[in-house]
Amino acid sequence: MKVIKIHIIKSLVTVITVTLFFSCKNNFDEVLKIGISENQPIGIAERIDAKYTDSGRVTANLLSPKMLNYTNREFPFYEFPEGVTLYVFDEDNNKSTVVSDYAIVYDKTKLIDLQGNVILTTHTKDTLFAEQLYYDQNKEWLFTNKPVTFRKGRDVINGNGFDSDTKFSDGEVLEIDGFITLEE
16 A cells, blocks of 8 residues: 555656656747846947947947847847937048937847937038938848938038938939029
């Protein structure tokens, strides 16, 4: 009788142990998330001064007072709640500048959303003013459907939307009005 009792107890312990073993998952990503709310950033950086290089040549310089890292989310992104200043250098080392009050960089889609007092100034002093401007890093394309003002020399063009490559060689202000200088 005692032997049967011990056998039953051992069997129960074995069943419970096997059940616990197979019910646990080995998911390291879930373990990393313990203690971190998905609504909170996984990291915070202050006084950012990041330089991007290509073959030893600086191609861009990003400055920002603060960056929040939300790469712990299913759709990861970086948020710049206090704005950004970006200097972009072309092959001839000409500098263009982009400034905005707020920005979000979406990791998966490589889309940058610039918001609030967006000013883009090229090295030739052509200037685009917008409340919101998107930049598609994959296509190297700028666009918005919000009101814009584009200044090129003495010309001032207002519109409701903008599409352009990064060099403004294929740029278009949509639904335009403004003052354009014409030579006779």
